[in-house]
Amino acid sequence: MSDAKLELLDLKKSFDAVEAVKGVSMTVHKGEFLSLLGPSGCGKSTTLSMIAGLEEATSGDIRVDGQSVVKVPAQRRRIGLVFQDYAVFSKLSVRSNLAFGLEAQGFPRTERRQRVAEMAERLQLDRILDQSAGRLNMSEMQRVALARVLVTEPQLLLLDEPMSNLDAALRFALRTELKRIQRSLGQTVLYVTHDQLEAISMSDRIAVMRLGELQQIASPEEIFTRPVNRFVAEFIGDPPINLLDCEVRRDGARAAVQTALHGPLDLGPLEIAEGRHLLGLRPHTLSLTREPGPGSAATEVAVVENLGAEHVAHVTYGDRLVAVTLPPGSVAEGERLHLSLDPAQVHLIESGSERVVAHSLSGVAA
């Protein structure tokens, strides 16, 4: 017996000639918080609509608890969905909104009341229960939308960019809130977002999508430290990863890589063609020193960006700049320094396939 709650099997969706979802397969486990992360138009919302039953899948299968639901209409799937714009019924009171699903599913009055009261208390809506839903602010609306779905005890909760209408402070508060509710209910959640911060901060696992295709599905740590390809490496991380041109040379069985200023770095017995590839360096793995060290390269600080808790120094690297994150106040613009990279935290991206073929290199060659 597996603990799979939701399985997608080669799920596809086409709109006329456009293929929006090109065969997505993945599994969401019971009680898991999984984020579907990708830029707008990558097919993540369409995938969600298909799971909820609001869009028909062109082909493939959707299974909940091992049972296929593609033939089951939305109203009988017992899958909850919170819409991006919340879709709160603005002409009804908050109470009627919360009771909507229970009423539609024919729950007796007393149970409806009790469940609504419990959920309202949990989401701090008890004081506005009798207000008209048309007068709520964004945060209240979001909680009403969430409570309205949760009160029906859906076997699976889908959230479609529920925070995109909120300001930064509210987002932060609601992230914690949402995570707390999810944990306390043991609710299985599939969360769609284009915001990597939301995905990384809340998820047990993240599924990265691009152009209707699943790129990688893994824990936030792994997505960040071991991206499978250039897209994932570039999409995750803020400030974004530095991608440098590099040159791979082979000497018998061993290969070595060289950039404009660094190297050659030993790649060991790696299967990769000779020639130009890309080297990905996360800004936080780079270091700047006043004295030259082994393998360091001379550089100059061009711009310092103040992000509050940390600074990002953009330093010269051949004919371009690379970003390095530093504690505030450690360098000044115009300073001449030495840049070192950590060979254990370097991603080698094969040109052509754009796959990441190595996540760490063995060491600094002389």
Added chain:
Amino acid sequence: MRKRNPWLTALMRLAVIFSLLISLLPIFWLFSTSLKPHDQWAEWPPVWITDSPTLQNYRIVFFPEDAREVAAEQQGSLDYKVSGSAWKAFQDSAIISTLATLFSVTFGTLAAYSIVRFRTGGENFPFQFLTVRMMPPIAVVVPMVALFSILKLTDTYMGMILAYTAFTLPFSIWMIRSYLEEVPAELEGAAMIHGYSQFRAFLTVTLPLAKGGILATALFIFILNWSEFLFALVLTSGDVTTVTLQVANYVSASSGKLYGVQAAMGTISTLPVIFFGYIIQKHLVRGLTFGAVKR
């Protein structure tokens, strides 16, 4: 808001007043004539506002049996020979226009919903409906007459209702589509997620939100049906009649030229059009545009 050039404002007001004068002149003439005694109906120079207003024209519309009496009162200078009955015309027009509007809006709503929600027929489908209305109605009159005679629909309520439904359906679909498009699909989706069937969600969530627009469409369609003349003329022959046919009846071979009575009938039959038109004026602009001024 930026302050407009006062000269430009004055000029624009003048233009509006001028075009209003032009478009309201026939209405004024209609009403004015309806109050004139028979010797002023076609007098030269024209009598703009009669000095001896009378309601006799209206009396003849509603009580054609009084025609002889009216003629006697006016020293018998005119023989009021009236054919057809205004009462019957109003009754038939009400039946035909109301039922045809009901059908047109019902089917129009369902078709528009299908187009909006399921992309039925593809992107250009709604335009294809409109193009049906772009051909001159006279082009289909002859085949319609033939078809109606084969189907034995000539001169029946059923026939008229069918014809009017068919000819107003494109407007219904086009207008209602624009109102339904403004209702977010998410609301319906939310209702479905919580246990409503698609049709129930449509009826209880989407429809109430679009009802203002649908009502405006219905009144617009009613006006079209009420004022239709050509099809009424060729598809009926006496058993069924309409107000537009009755208006024409007062100036015909069998009636003589009862311009005043005709104007009275015209005035009365215009009243519902003006009334409904006034109610829906706000909605009309939105419904008939190509979605350009939405929201």
